[in-house]
Amino acid sequence: MSMKTLFSTVSTMFVLGLLLVQTACYKDNRESMYPSTLVCNTDSITWSKDIKVVVDNACATSGCHSNAAAAGAYDLSNYTGVKTMVDNNRFLAVIESGSMPKGAAPLDKCTINKIRSWIAQGALQN
Numbered sequence: 001m002s003m004k005t006l007f008s009t010v011s012t013m014f015v016l017g018l019l020l021v022q023t024a025c026y027k028d029n030r031e032s033m034y035p036s037t038l039v040c041n042t043d044s045i046t047w048s049k050d051i052k053v054v055v056d057n058a059c060a061t062s063g064c065h066s067n068a069a070a071a072g073a074y075d076l077s078n079y080t081g082v083k084t085m086v087d088n089n090r091f092l093a094v095i096e097s098g099s100m101p102k103g104a105a106p107l108d109k110c111t112i113n114k115i116r117s118w119i120a121q122g123a124l125q126n
Contacts, residue, residue, distance in 0.1 A: 040110035042117035046126045047079060051118050054111055055082055058101040079125045086123045092116060
């Protein structure tokens with residue numbers, strides 16, 4: 001085998017190896033490689049068990065929507081204030097847009113789905 005043929009064969013194998021390595025993992029991402037095993041149950045969402053906790057921790061915090069004088073004059077410290085926002089189609093809209101909670105990470109998809117489900121079920125004070 002001549003040196004030219006050997007070089008050509010080795011070069012071809014090297015290029016093919018590089019292509020294989022570059023394309024082997026192009027779709028790898030955290031979600032597809034490590035799918036969540038957690039199930040987001042949105043069947044029986046209640047104000048007292050599910051929604052109030054989220055509102056208290058993400059909305060009705062000091063300096064935000066904790067009273068009528070708070071940001072935007074939206075008092076979310078109680079059910080009535082949240083229900084008013086729900087009835088005005090503002091509550092879910094600002095959460096889904098990611099603009100709220102302000103200055104914090106957006107709520108996760110499961111929490112948003114629970115809020116959506118609670119609203120679809122009539123946003124009851126249960």
